[in-house]
Amino acid sequence: MALDLANTVIFRGDPERSLDRFDDPVELPRFAEAAAIFRIGEWGKVQFHPPLSQKGIEALIGIREVINSLFRSAVREDSLKAEDLSTFLRLGSDLVCNEPEGRDLRLPNLSEKKRELSLGAAAFLSAMRLLDPARLERIKTCPNCYWLYFDESRNRSRRWCDMNVCGNRAKARRHYNRNVKQAGNNHV
Ligand SMILES: [Zn+2]
Structure with a gap:
């Protein structure tokens, strides 16, 4: 889900074709709905809340951009950069802190109970899970469209x-x- 969020900027590597889906505000609830459907295996039954305020949108874009640069440099340079990791943890900490009390932040979630989470906090939790070295080494960038993706194939091919x-x-x-x-x- 964290990578899906990073991929809402299309053709990142090409300034002439690059396009931010979130420039159109209707894309925010659309993305939240699609993420809950496509990532049900990881999240269980969940409703992701897209940000409504300008400040909330900025926080989501902030975590999206640092997720993007954190994992892109992990692919390119085979390392996690201190500056990115520190920004990621700081922004993520703010997002988690703003979650209403009582929300269940486990991931993966295998319980049957439906829960709610803000989109930004969920993206942070999803990215945290990708920092596990066994997962991190499966992250790649597509040479055609520059998307980040998770290679689930057995021999990482x-x-x-x-x-x-x-x-x-x-x-x-x-x-x-x-x-x-x-x-x-x-x-x-
Ligand atoms: Zn591609």
């Missing part, structure tokens, strides 16, 4: 965020380049 989308696109591009080259050679 997944190369794309989604084979049906980015994998096929890359395959088509290789095929095209090869054909162009061959066509060029024929002219010589």
Whole structure:
């Protein structure tokens, strides 16, 4: 879920194509709803509350951006940076502190009881879980769309965020380049 949140900025590596889904405020509740459905295995029955105030939105964007840079440098440089980790813990601590009293913060949650959490606090808890070295080494970036993804394959051999989308696109591009080259050679 933390990575899904980081991926709400599309094409991060390309300033010309880069797009922040949360520039449109209707995307916040939409994301919260989708996350509760897609991540039910990890969270159990849950309702994520998107932020409503401007301050709340800024806090969510803050944790999103530090999650992004924390895990991206973990992939790129094989290390966690002190500055990112410290900002992550500080912002996460504020988010958790603002949760109404009595909320259950366990993750994964295997109980049947439905619970509620703010989107920002949930993203922080999800990212905390990814810091476990056995999970951290499974985080990768997609060479086509720059998304962060979690490789669940047994031998960690997944190369794309989604084979049906980015994998096929890359395959088509290789095929095209090869054909162009061959066509060029024929002219010589
Ligand atoms: Zn991709």
